[in-house]
Amino acid sequence: MERDRGLAPEWEIERWFNSAEPLTLAGLRGRVVVGVAFQMLCPGCVQTALPQLRQVHDGFDRKRVAAIGLHTVFEHHAAMTPVALEAFLHEYRLGFPVGVDRAGPDGGMPVTMARYQMQGTPTLLLIDALGRLRLQHFGHVPDLLLGAQIMRLVDEADGLGLSPGGAVGADKEQAEDAATCAADGSCG
Amino acid sequence: MERDRGLAPEWEIERWFNSAEPLTLAGLRGRVVVGVAFQMLCPGCVQTALPQLRQVHDGFDRKRVAAIGLHTVFEHHAAMTPVALEAFLHEYRLGFPVGVDRAGPDGGMPVTMARYQMQGTPTLLLIDALGRLRLQHFGHVPDLLLGAQIMRLVDEADGLGLSPGGAVGADKEQAEDAATCAADGSCG
Amino acid sequence: MERDRGLAPEWEIERWFNSAEPLTLAGLRGRVVVGVAFQMLCPGCVQTALPQLRQVHDGFDRKRVAAIGLHTVFEHHAAMTPVALEAFLHEYRLGFPVGVDRAGPDGGMPVTMARYQMQGTPTLLLIDALGRLRLQHFGHVPDLLLGAQIMRLVDEADGLGLSPGGAVGADKEQAEDAATCAADGSCG
Amino acid sequence: MERDRGLAPEWEIERWFNSAEPLTLAGLRGRVVVGVAFQMLCPGCVQTALPQLRQVHDGFDRKRVAAIGLHTVFEHHAAMTPVALEAFLHEYRLGFPVGVDRAGPDGGMPVTMARYQMQGTPTLLLIDALGRLRLQHFGHVPDLLLGAQIMRLVDEADGLGLSPGGAVGADKEQAEDAATCAADGSCG
Numbered sequence: 001m002e003r004d005r006g007l008a009p010e011w012e013i014e015r016w017f018n019s020a021e022p023l024t025l026a027g028l029r030g031r032v033v034v035g036v037a038f039q040m041l042c043p044g045c046v047q048t049a050l051p052q053l054r055q056v057h058d059g060f061d062r063k064r065v066a067a068i069g070l071h072t073v074f075e076h077h078a079a080m081t082p083v084a085l086e087a088f089l090h091e092y093r094l095g096f097p098v099g100v101d102r103a104g105p106d107g108g109m110p111v112t113m114a115r116y117q118m119q120g121t122p123t124l125l126l127i128d129a130l131g132r133l134r135l136q137h138f139g140h141v142p143d144l145l146l147g148a149q150i151m152r153l154v155d156e157a158d159g160l161g162l163s164p165g166g167a168v169g170a171d172k173e174q175a176e177d178a179a180t181c182a183a184d185g186s187c188g
Numbered sequence: 189m190e191r192d193r194g195l196a197p198e199w200e201i202e203r204w205f206n207s208a209e210p211l212t213l214a215g216l217r218g219r220v221v222v223g224v225a226f227q228m229l230c231p232g233c234v235q236t237a238l239p240q241l242r243q244v245h246d247g248f249d250r251k252r253v254a255a256i257g258l259h260t261v262f263e264h265h266a267a268m269t270p271v272a273l274e275a276f277l278h279e280y281r282l283g284f285p286v287g288v289d290r291a292g293p294d295g296g297m298p299v300t301m302a303r304y305q306m307q308g309t310p311t312l313l314l315i316d317a318l319g320r321l322r323l324q325h326f327g328h329v330p331d332l333l334l335g336a337q338i339m340r341l342v343d344e345a346d347g348l349g350l351s352p353g354g355a356v357g358a359d360k361e362q363a364e365d366a367a368t369c370a371a372d373g374s375c376g
Numbered sequence: 377m378e379r380d381r382g383l384a385p386e387w388e389i390e391r392w393f394n395s396a397e398p399l400t401l402a403g404l405r406g407r408v409v410v411g412v413a414f415q416m417l418c419p420g421c422v423q424t425a426l427p428q429l430r431q432v433h434d435g436f437d438r439k440r441v442a443a444i445g446l447h448t449v450f451e452h453h454a455a456m457t458p459v460a461l462e463a464f465l466h467e468y469r470l471g472f473p474v475g476v477d478r479a480g481p482d483g484g485m486p487v488t489m490a491r492y493q494m495q496g497t498p499t500l501l502l503i504d505a506l507g508r509l510r511l512q513h514f515g516h517v518p519d520l521l522l523g524a525q526i527m528r529l530v531d532e533a534d535g536l537g538l539s540p541g542g543a544v545g546a547d548k549e550q551a552e553d554a555a556t557c558a559a560d561g562s563c564g
Numbered sequence: 565m566e567r568d569r570g571l572a573p574e575w576e577i578e579r580w581f582n583s584a585e586p587l588t589l590a591g592l593r594g595r596v597v598v599g600v601a602f603q604m605l606c607p608g609c610v611q612t613a614l615p616q617l618r619q620v621h622d623g624f625d626r627k628r629v630a631a632i633g634l635h636t637v638f639e640h641h642a643a644m645t646p647v648a649l650e651a652f653l654h655e656y657r658l659g660f661p662v663g664v665d666r667a668g669p670d671g672g673m674p675v676t677m678a679r680y681q682m683q684g685t686p687t688l689l690l691i692d693a694l695g696r697l698r699l700q701h702f703g704h705v706p707d708l709l710l711g712a713q714i715m716r717l718v719d720e721a722d723g724l725g726l727s728p729g730g731a732v733g734a735d736k737e738q739a740e741d742a743a744t745c746a747a748d749g750s751c752g
Contacts, residue, residue, distance in 0.1 A: 041648075041655045046610065055332050079651035084605075087640035091605045144243050147335025154336075155343035229460075229467045234422065264463035272417075275455035279417045431708050520619050523711025524718075531719035 008033075008125070008133035011070065012111040013099035015082055017089055023068065023097055025131055030162050032065045032153040034146075035125035037072040037101070037113060040080050040088040042121045048140055049122035050094060055143070056150065057096040064154050069098035072113040072121060077103075126150070129157035196221075196313070196321035199258065200299040201287035203270055205277055211256065211285055213319055218350050220253045220341040222334075223313035225260040225289070225301060228268050228276040230309045236328055237310035238282060243331070244338065245284040252342050257286035260301040260309060265291075314338070317345035384409075384501070384509035387446065388487040389475035391458055393465055399444065399473055401507055406538050408441045408529040410522075411501035413448040413477070413489060416456050416464040418497045424516055425498035426470060431519070432526065433472040440530050445474035448489040448497060453479075502526070505533035572597075572689070572697035575634065576675040577663035579646055581653055587632065587661055589695055594726050596629045596717040598710075599689035601636040601665070601677060604644050604652040606685045612704055613686035614658060619707070620714065621660040628718050633662035636677040636685060641667075690714070693721035 010025050025033065036053045038045035050069070057067035073080045082100055089098060101110035116125070119138045126135035126149060135149060198213050213221065224241045226233035238257070245255035261268045270288055277286060289298035304313070307326045314323035314337060323337060386401050401409065412429045414421035426445070433443035449456045458476055465474060477486035492501070495514045502511035502525060511525060574589050589597065600617045602609035614633070621631035637644045646664055653662060665674035680689070683702045690699035690713060699713060 041651055043656055052332070055330065059330070059333050060336070076648075076651035076655070079645075079648035081643075084640075084643035084648055087605055087643035091640070092607055142243065142247070143331035144240070144335040145247050147332040147337075148248070148339040148342075149335075151336035151339035152343060155340060159347070229463055231468055264460075264467070267457075267460035267463035269455075272452075272455035272460055275417055275452035279452070280419055428708070431706065435706070435709050436712070518619065518623070519707035520616070520711040521623050523708040523713075524624070524715035525711075527712040527715035528719060530712075531716060535723070 007131045008127045009115045012102040014102045015100045017098045018095055019097035028066050029131050030129050032129055032150060033127040035068050035070055037070040037118055037121055037123040039073055039121045040085055045122045054094060065150060067096045069096060070101055071098055072101040072110050074109045128153045129162045195319045196315045197303045200290040202290045203288045205286045206283055207285035216254050217319050218317050220317055221315040223256050223258055225258040225306055225309055225311040227261055227309045228273055233310045242282060253338060255284045257284060258289055259286055260289040260298050262297045316341045317350045383507045384503045385491045388478040390478045391476045393474045394471055395473035404442050405507050406505050408505055409503040411444050411446055413446040413494055413497055413499040415449055415497045416461055421498045430470060443472045445472060446477055447474055448477040448486050450485045504529045505538045571695045572691045573679045576666040578666045579664045581662045582659055583661035592630050593695050594693050596693055597691040599632050599634055601634040601682055601685055601687040603637055603685045604649055609686045618658060631660045633660060634665050635662055636665040636674050638673045692717045693726045
């Protein structure tokens, strides 16, 4: 049913923040990737999309879900330099990996942004554990539905035995731990 | 692994709103049940838990997920009568089914609330398609994690062939439709 | 310039909460009155207008500014009874005086609400220290502008020598104390 | 009573945005000045203080109240350059005048910020029509109280005949116009 879904195009990253080594979609295979293309001076990104991505980073098991920012600067290039981005990530306490999209040949839209034919920022990307692009959305996705869609892809990966340890194995997800669980009526 | 999880205790409901007929957990078997025990004069319920439940009601496929409110009045009984509840549901535009928990013998905690040993309102209940209580949480659960937990139970039901039509069949979920999906880099 | 401004019509109150004795506009002469006509099941009242009135109650000198709620029930009478209102004020921690508008002859709009020809709830009333209605507004007034308008009336009263102790006398307003003041560049 | 209040120290500005000509406190005499010292990468400034200053700019009569931003960069100098600030003001749709505080001799705290001995950003400054510093506050001031304090200073200026046209003259304030006024019970 999903055999015809194409692989997500690889990212072209000039430089990484919050990651000791470069990240590639190929290297992230086996994990669900939640990517947010943003610009540090885009109000909707700062107020909504990046706090949401931080919640994904904090709320899901990082062995199963990778939260990653892409700095896709297509305007005000002189303002949104890597040194400015570094200060921004520090001041806003954003700890997930952020890659700087490679500048385009004409100084306009950067390479990865163009490759995905994005319409603007923020743009959400959901990539499954097999590396296929499953969702691309310009604008806001409500938390409730985003959480559901991420878990759908995690469950698929578990079903395929792609997750670390296989299936719903020994590793408890952070998501399940986030609220006190109950197996019977007596717990609270 | 989950064979020892107990069935969720049945609810004792005096009266239903927004439902043409009485609902029972037994009758809801096959669907994931998201229940919120609330009081119409509890600020945390009004401001957070009930709007969240409305989002669940609106965002998920109702053949797979049932969003249900339980009016568990344990104080101010003279203020939170069924007629007051009906006006409240109307004014706040809450369209999901709401059951009035049966009053307790002593005029204190109502029957269902006592049976689940709830600590107060709001209390979230997550019940899987086999009728087992999987989560009981007093207070707030962030949208992102709630969405993930609901989908986890939906996926389990699909895996067991419990969903309508079986598996991920012909019925597309509303959740997946909520944002424009993409199978390759060219869609947006 | 304001000689033609009429006196605010007196209120008709059945019962007071949070006040040891009945309040009348005549008795409040000398103070600026900030009134909010509300219904306990009106979402805009609960979410916005009443928290704002609580801020007025907490932020201004009560010898100069009286924050008062009017429960003007024009629908769902069986739900919004005085006993329900009492529970509501308790649960929402609202400590300012609240008067219950006297029921109208036909069970529809109550007496005070009709007298002021209000369009609905919430409705804000600003009455100056001479008892004149200076503002009547259906819906939301931003905090910044409400604060300004209240202070304008307080200053007018001070100018007329109507305030307790006269002018800007010995009583410091809470408003001025709310943030650390500074008379020169060295304070912070 | 306030004769001993010192004049607010003059600002040292390198460059202005959103102002055709340089502004000085001396030149603003006769108007109440609401100043906010901020950094474009300070989250509290972006989320709270600058939207509040925009409300002041939009809500009060500009002949009486001047809303002005001061970009007081004391860290991440390479990130918060004038060109970055210009992009920031454009993206966040901030239309009030903003002055760039002159860099300090050591590359640390800029000149005006040091002169006022500010503790950080955001810092609110309220300067009366006589040029005296009446409030300096590090952090957030609630809208309701800020509106009151601004109007207090406007009323003082009116009382001194400092306002344009004198007293409460022909110019209606925007604040008074912001909500429909009423002189008697029949208006709404």
